[in-house]
Amino acid sequence: LPFGEEVVKLVNQHHEAHGGVSRYNKIPLYLDWAGEPANPIQIQEFCHRFSNLVQQAVIDSPWVPGVHKYLKSNHARQDFILITATPQEEIEQILHTLELTCCFREVHGAPKTKSNVVKDALKRLHYFPDQALVIGDSETDFDAAKQNNVAFLLRRTTLNQKLQNEFQGPSFDNLNF
16 A cells, blocks of 8 residues: 555545545545645546546446436436536546436536535526425535525435434435335
């Protein structure tokens, strides 16, 4: 391990605890922890390497049970807006590969912030906050809902135990009903 086991452990803990935060925000911090220069070229190189590692893994990962069917069955009746910390170009490629582009009215990736996207979408699409729902599994998803007075539905995972303990609203493991 080029940066040492302690740095790897710290990075893994931080990454898991801060799901939903863009790699563009995380990588400069991780480079600092490793004692490496966090210049734009170095940051871009690590972001590119990270992208190469995760994009196919995301495409190959198992679905949350029920979500694929729900998206395919309801996209004509509901406005689904995807907001993610994944870079814009990368999420568009993932959706294209999975043949899901048609399911989303809009797709917003990094560097946009989730809270700003929710705010802008409500205004642009003429929705009141009580007409929208943010579904997510991270603190940034919850914060985006809270900052815009939009209801939140938590997807429980093994990586968001802290949020599960703090959040008092509705939650789910899968959409099989």
